[in-house]
Amino acid sequence: MADVLKLHFDVDGDDFTSAGEASADVKKRLRLMGYDPEIIRRVSIAMYEGEINMVIHAGGGVADVSVYPDKIEIVLEDKGPGIPDIALAMSEGFSTAPDTVRSLGFGAGMGLPNMKRYTDELHIDSKVGEGTKVTMIVNT
């Protein structure tokens, strides 16, 4: 379909420095497409938190962004350890991140709550030992 823009990114799990490049790229494109700054900010923060999670918790993964006429969908998929208790992971302040991650400025347990706050829909599919798929939708 001509009115759907699809973007695909590989998110490197070994390079903390480059984490967030995909989100920054999406942000730039949405800006060029003329989206409202508040929509852009919500999409990019939610995707950035998700990208960081894939890097610090799951050894990287892939990100797919689809821009539809009425919504923006972000799908983040990894083959990491999975999330045993999603409700617990969603609570503010819950984090299994080690101190090494905290010393980098993350691991406050605010990522998933932020992703929920900034999106209209958040779905998490996760299987322990297999991986995690996070789908987020922002209506435009």
Added chain:
Amino acid sequence: MKICEIEKHLGAKALTCLGLLDRDVTSACGSDMMSDVLAFVKDQAVLLTGLVNAQVVRTAMMMDMLCIVFVRNKKPTQEILDLAEENGIVIMTTDKRMYDACGILYSNGLNGADING
């Protein structure tokens, strides 16, 4: 407050985007936890932090911030400076500590940001 006034109040030195120092900012926040910064919303345009890595710049980019102040004389790498320069973010360093730097700016009229409830 203009960004160049922040520089003056803190005895700081701007290292990137020197053409943008006359931009006006109305609020700031101070944190070493980027997830906490991302949990804020609205137009806090200045981030004071003692954390120095590329994710500080990315966090500022996501939040549409205009200026990062590294406190306690932390020296950003060239990679960090390049990322900020490319994205129109002023980086400055000051030898002040976090508490003092925030207090100086606050008492000169630069407010904190609203917390998104």
